[in-house]
Amino acid sequence: xxxxxxxxxxxxxxxxxxxMPAIEELTDAYExxxxxxxxxxxxxFRQRLADFGGRPTPLQRADQLxxxxxxxxxxxxxxxxxxxxxxxxxALGQVLLAKYMGKERIIAETGAGQHGxxxxxxxxxxxxxxxxxMGRRDINRQRPNVFxxxxxxxxxxxxxxxxxxxKEAISETMRDWAGxxxxxxxxxGSVVGPAPFPAMVRDFQSxxxxxxxxxxxxxxxxxxxxxxxxxxxxxxTMGAFAEFVADEDVDLYAVEAGGSSLSxxxxxxxxxxxxxxxxxxxxxxxxxxxxxxxxxxxQIMESHSVSSGLDYSGVGPELAHLVDEGRVVPTNVDDDAxxxxxxxxxxxxxxxxxxxTAHAFGFLEAVAGPEATRDVELPETVVVNVSGRGxxxxxxxxxxxxxxxxxxAPSMEVFE
Amino acid sequence: MTDPEAxxxxxxxxxxEEPAFVPYLAAGDPDFEASVExxxxxxxxxxxxxxxxxxxxxxxxxxxxxxxxxxRALDAGMTPERFFEFVEAxxxxxxxxxxxxxxxxxQYGNGETASDDRPVYPFVERAAEVGIDGxxxxxxxxxxxxxxxxxxxEFGLELVFxxxxxxxxxxxxxxxERVSGYLYVQAxxxxxxxxxxxxxxxxxxxxxxxxxxxxxGVPKAVGFGISSGEQAAxxxxxxxxxxxxxxxxxxxxxxxxxNDDSTEAVAARLEAKGRELKEGAxxxxxxxxxxxxx
Ligand SMILES: Cc1ncc(COP(=O)(O)O)c(C=O)c1O
Numbered sequence: 001x002x003x004x005x006x007x008x009x010x011x012x013x014x015x016x017x018x019x020m021p022a023i024e025e026l027t028d029a030y031e032x033x034x035x036x037x038x039x040x041x042x043x044x045f046r047q048r049l050a051d052f053g054g055r056p057t058p059l060q061r062a063d064q065l066x067x068x069x070x071x072x073x074x075x076x077x078x079x080x081x082x083x084x085x086x087x088x089x090x091a092l093g094q095v096l097l098a099k100y101m102g103k104e105r106i107i108a109e110t111g112a113g114q115h116g117x118x119x120x121x122x123x124x125x126x127x128x129x130x131x132x133x134m135g136r137r138d139i140n141r142q143r144p145n146v147f148x149x150x151x152x153x154x155x156x157x158x159x160x161x162x163x164x165x166x167k168e169a170i171s172e173t174m175r176d177w178a179g180x181x182x183x184x185x186x187x188x189g190s191v192v193g194p195a196p197f198p199a200m201v202r203d204f205q206s207x208x209x210x211x212x213x214x215x216x217x218x219x220x221x222x223x224x225x226x227x228x229x230x231x232x233x234x235x236x237t238m239g240a241f242a243e244f245v246a247d248e249d250v251d252l253y254a255v256e257a258g259g260s261s262l263s264x265x266x267x268x269x270x271x272x273x274x275x276x277x278x279x280x281x282x283x284x285x286x287x288x289x290x291x292x293x294x295x296x297x298x299q300i301m302e303s304h305s306v307s308s309g310l311d312y313s314g315v316g317p318e319l320a321h322l323v324d325e326g327r328v329v330p331t332n333v334d335d336d337a338x339x340x341x342x343x344x345x346x347x348x349x350x351x352x353x354x355x356x357t358a359h360a361f362g363f364l365e366a367v368a369g370p371e372a373t374r375d376v377e378l379p380e381t382v383v384v385n386v387s388g389r390g391x392x393x394x395x396x397x398x399x400x401x402x403x404x405x406x407x408x409a410p411s412m413e414v415f416e
Numbered sequence: 417m418t419d420p421e422a423x424x425x426x427x428x429x430x431x432x433e434e435p436a437f438v439p440y441l442a443a444g445d446p447d448f449e450a451s452v453e454x455x456x457x458x459x460x461x462x463x464x465x466x467x468x469x470x471x472x473x474x475x476x477x478x479x480x481x482x483x484x485x486x487x488r489a490l491d492a493g494m495t496p497e498r499f500f501e502f503v504e505a506x507x508x509x510x511x512x513x514x515x516x517x518x519x520x521x522x523q524y525g526n527g528e529t530a531s532d533d534r535p536v537y538p539f540v541e542r543a544a545e546v547g548i549d550g551x552x553x554x555x556x557x558x559x560x561x562x563x564x565x566x567x568x569x570e571f572g573l574e575l576v577f578x579x580x581x582x583x584x585x586x587x588x589x590x591x592x593e594r595v596s597g598y599l600y601v602q603a604x605x606x607x608x609x610x611x612x613x614x615x616x617x618x619x620x621x622x623x624x625x626x627x628x629x630x631x632x633g634v635p636k637a638v639g640f641g642i643s644s645g646e647q648a649a650x651x652x653x654x655x656x657x658x659x660x661x662x663x664x665x666x667x668x669x670x671x672x673x674x675n676d677d678s679t680e681a682v683a684a685r686l687e688a689k690g691r692e693l694k695e696g697a698x699x700x701x702x703x704x705x706x707x708x709x710x
Contacts, residue, residue, distance in 0.1 A: 014518055014555045016477045018580035018605055020587060161483060167474070174476045179606030181582065269473075281526075284519045284555070285474060297495045298523030299473040 003027050003035075005195035008324060010317035013194040015174070015287045022181040023194055029101045030196045034093070034203055041100055045093055045204075052125055053082045053092060055207065059215035059383070064348040065361075069368040072381040074224065075351070076212050076240065078388060083118045085354060085388030086208060086236045091118035091187060093204035095126050098185035105180065106130040108187040109173040111138055111166035111232070112309030112356065113145025114388055115189030120154035130154040133173045135164035138308045141396045163302045166232075166312045170286050190233025191316030194287030198316050205239025212383055213243050225379020226251035229387065230359040231277060231330075232309050234316035236387035245327060251379060254319060255363040257305030258332035266295050274303040276315040277323050277330035285313065291320040306335035306400055307355030307393070331376075333362035339400055341365055342390065343409045354388035355397070428465065428511050428549050428574050428597045432635035435697040436464035436658030437648070439665050439690060440515065440639075442485040443468045443502045444494035446673040450682070451489070452505050454669060457683035459508040461690020465598075466508070467552060467660065470499045470516035477554035479609030481663040484670060496524050496539070503546040511549040513576060513597070518556045521564065540567040550574030550597040558591045565594050578602050579625065581617040592630035599631065600660065603640040603651070610663040611641035614650050622655040645696025652700025659697050665689060 005011055013023055033041035049055045057077045065073040078086040095106055106123045109132070110116030116132040123130035132149055136158045139146050149156050162168040170193075177186040191198045191205070209227070216224050229240040231254040244250040259273030271293040273279070280291035285300055293301040293313040305311040322328040333341075341361035346352045353361065361384065367376040390397070401409050439458045444451050455466055471486040471494050478486065494502075503512060525538025543551070550573050556564065558577055568575045574597025579588065581604065591599075601622065604615040618638055625631040638651045639660030648659040668689060672682030 012560055013557060014560055015557065016554050016580075017557055017578040017591075018582055018602060020557050020559075020580075021582040021584070024587075161487075162473075171474050171476050175479070175607045178477065179604075181605065281523075284517075284522060286476070287555075292519075294519070294523070296523075297497075298520040298526075299490070300519070 003031060003196040004199045007198070007318040007321035009282070010288065010290050010321045011195055011198060012289050013287060014284045014289065015194045016178055018178045019174070019181055022177070025101070027196045029097060030200050033097055033100050034200060039100065041096070045096055048092055048096065049089065049207065053088050054080065056211045056215070057081055059212055059219060062349050065364070068348070069364060071368065071378065072220070073364070074216065074220070074381070074383045076208060076383055076385045078208060078236065079351065079353065079357070079386045083114070083121050084391060085114040085118065086205060086239060087115045087118035087189065087388070088122065089207055089239065090189070090201050090204040090235060091115065091122040094185065094187040095119065095122040095128060098187070099126055099128065101185065103183060103185040104129070105184040106187055107133070107173055107176050107180070107184055108189060109133045109166065109169035110189060111135070111169065111311055112307065112354070113138065113142035113149070113392060114309060114354070116154070116156070117145050117148045119187050120149040120152035123154065124152040131157060131176070133157050133159050133169045133176070135159045135166065135169045137164035138166070138169070141308055142392055143395060145392045165303070165308065167300065167303070174286065190235040191238045191318060192233045192286060192288060192290070192314060198288065198318050201235050202238040202242055202318060205235050206242035208236065208239035208385065209241060209243035212240065216383065220381065223247055223250055224383045225381045226253060227383045227385070228253045228255060228360045228363060229385040230255045230310065230356045231315060231319065232257070232274065232312050232356060233314070234319040236385055237319060238316060240385040241328065245322065252328045253363060254323070254328050254330050255359045256330065256332040257307060257310035257338070257359060258334035259304045260335055262332070264293070264301065269295055269299060269301050270304065271301045271313070272304045273332065274305045274310045274312055275332045276313060277319065278332050280315070288317045290314055290317040306338060306396070307359070309354065309356040310359065331363055333359050333366060336404060337362035337366060339397070339404060340406050342397060343401070343406055347408060351386065352390040353386055354390050355393045357387045360384050431464045431511055432598065432657045435652045435656070435701045436635070436637065437462050437690065437694040437697050438465045438467060438637050438639070438658050438660040439463050440467040440469060440660060440662035441665060441669065442471055442482065442489045443499050444471065444489035444492055445485040445666070445669055446488045447492040448498065448502060450679045452502065453679050453683045454686050455506055456508055457687040458665070458690045459510050461687040462694030463510050463690060464658065465511050465513055467513045467515045467662070468503065470496060470514055470520060472517035472520055475517065477607055479607040479663065481610065481666050481670065482608050485666045488673070496520055500542055500546045503548060512547065513550045513552055514543055514548045515552045518553050521553065536564050536567050540564070540571050540573060544571040544573055548573065550576055552576045552578070552600055554578060558594045561594055576600050579621065581605055581621055584624070588628065589630065592628070592634070595634055598635040598637045598658065599625065601625065601636050601638045601656065603638050603642065606640070608640055608663055610643035610667060614647050615641065618651060619654045626655055645692040645699070648693045648696030649700035649703065652697050653703040655704070659693065661693055
């Protein structure tokens with residue numbers, strides 16, 4: 001088997017020359033160990049995902065939401081994976097691969113901190129030293145995750161350039177890698193970056209749709225009508241979609257962060273959203289050709305989302321391609337709708353979702369809720385990927401909720 | 417190739433006849449007018465080629481010094497179109513190489529030329545028009561460069577590639593097949609930034625290239641970390657045809673900006689530093705071991 005380096009016109013390897021040999025070495029390792037299971041890599045990965053990670057995660061019927069939306073709503077519970085998000089699937093896969101490759105050190109970037117946490121856990125589990133780059137702004141809004149990384153003995157390096165979010169953290173990690181490439185593996189956190197990362201990360205994450213497919217057939221019979229997942233870089237998205245892409249009858253919805261508005265301010269170079277699939281233009285960033293938030297000159301715009309894990313100006317090239325092909329429907333919900341959905345899922349189902357995940361539920365409300373605003377023909381059975389749990393977000397949710405009028409949301413004021 | 421005399425410069429071929437000094441500055445840092453003066457000062461200081469950075473918001477190959485220069489230039493309003501005006505405003509004889517990232521080249525003219533689906537051509541055409549002689553694009557490896565190579569050929573521009581200390585075998589072949597102008601030999605792994613010492617990996621890389629058939633006839637200019645005349649001499653003595661110096665010069669611009677120094681004062685410092693580096697490069701040639709048979 002050989003690696004997909006391009007998805008239609010997207011993908012490729014746009015990186016500094018110093019990194020190219022490492023990318024060739026990684027491609028070779030990916031083909032041998034991941035695609036061909038050399039030395040039993042895949043078996044060991046699966047075993048560790050089960051024992052350390054807690055797979056398979058359940059596919060659970062959401063009773064209250066099924067009533068509310070008058071259709072069968074199922075939840076793929078990646079929030080129950082060790083670490084609290086789908087990110088461990090990829091982090092464990094890559095750290096293990098680095099070990100098979102004989103690398104001595106792990107570096108990674110993180111936005112919400114979930115990927116950093118998963119990488120720090122995987123690195124501690126497999127006894128590898130680990131350093132994580134994280135934007136200063138994200139450090140401030142995701143303190144519990146910062147502490148978790150440090151508990152697992154990872155160094156957390158704040159990134160001060162730009163707005164201090166995921167885009168800057170990725171650039172900084174690439175700079176580290178350019179100088180340390182002979183001994184270090186860069187664990188990219190989503191289906192982004194130069195080939196082979198987008199295909200490899202998708203493969204590690206596709207355990208989500210592999211299980212969903214089997215579980216849905218066992219529990220319900222046949223295939224679900226639709227799969228809905230939030231999309232930042234798109235790793236939980238591609239993971240949840242991968243095994244369904246060939247089934248044209250299964251609708252695939254990628255829900256991006258609409259932020260505070262879909263309009264962009266070219267003057268300040270800021271997009272108050274992270275909706276690169278919905279409104280982005282083709283360009284080259286962080287090693288791949290993909291859809292990007294950029295101004296008319298090709299400068300990359302700063303993005304915005306209430307959830308730091310979606311706050312990125314680009315998106316995975318395969319997802320961009322599937323959108324162009326009409327296979328994946330891109331959509332988005334704004335910060336307010338995501339916060340409302342966050343509270344609704346917590347209240348109705350007893351599941352506190354990550355703010356990223358809450359976007360997927362915001363979409364359900366917008367198309368099938370009592371005051372549906374969107375005209376989308378949603379099928380009778382829907383699987384929503386619960387990409388992660390919301391513990392990490394509580395500080396920002398308390399702050400963000402206070403400034404808004406969200407029906408039924410608890411207030412902390414009564415305790416002050 | 418276009419007539420090298422057409423834009424008043426001598427083109428890249430003759431730039432490496434003696435050990436060359438190749439300075440880099442981010443165009444528009446800290447502002448348009450001062451930056452024009454700074455480039456002209458470096459030309460007076462002995463530059464043989466000038467690498468002009470067209471600032472991109474995600475400069476992944478740059479260290480902190482140049483990242484900050486990029487931010488200053490962008491904040492002062494630098495855009496691709498302003499960059500071309502910048503080149504037109506320069507009164508220099510030396511050849512100019514545009515150093516930028518692929519997305520800016522790819523996007524230029526996008527939308528206005530919707531019927532023409534030849535991305536990169538509008539940028540290269542405009543660059544040729546204002547007198548740019550070539551490009552360095554650090555996030556465009558040779559494998560992805562066919563489109564830009566073809567456009568450069570059409571408009572008579574050179575396409576410089578970087579050779580890293582890790583570049584070997586097939587990759588080196590691929591680069592040598594596509595390079596023109598000069599090879600940018602990266603002195604060390606990592607990102608740009610001035611360093612106190614010259615890495616031994618430079619000599620190693622130069623030896624590897626000297627032994628390579630396909631690298632004959634292409635000048636080799638060493639960059640990444642060179643900051644003094646003495647280092648320039650060392651690198652040339654080790655076999656380089658030129659030295660590329662960025663961060664050490666950008667540091668002078670940054671310091672002048674922070675201290676609110678006059679443009680003339682900063683320009684004078686750049687000119688003097690340029691002279692030191694050029695003299696270093698020339699002195700390095702004297703120290704080269706004599707080739708056998710001469
Ligand atoms: C819980 C959760 N969901 C989703 C995302 C978005 O990433 P991706 O689109 O790659 O799944 C993140 C990123 O940190 C996350 O933590």
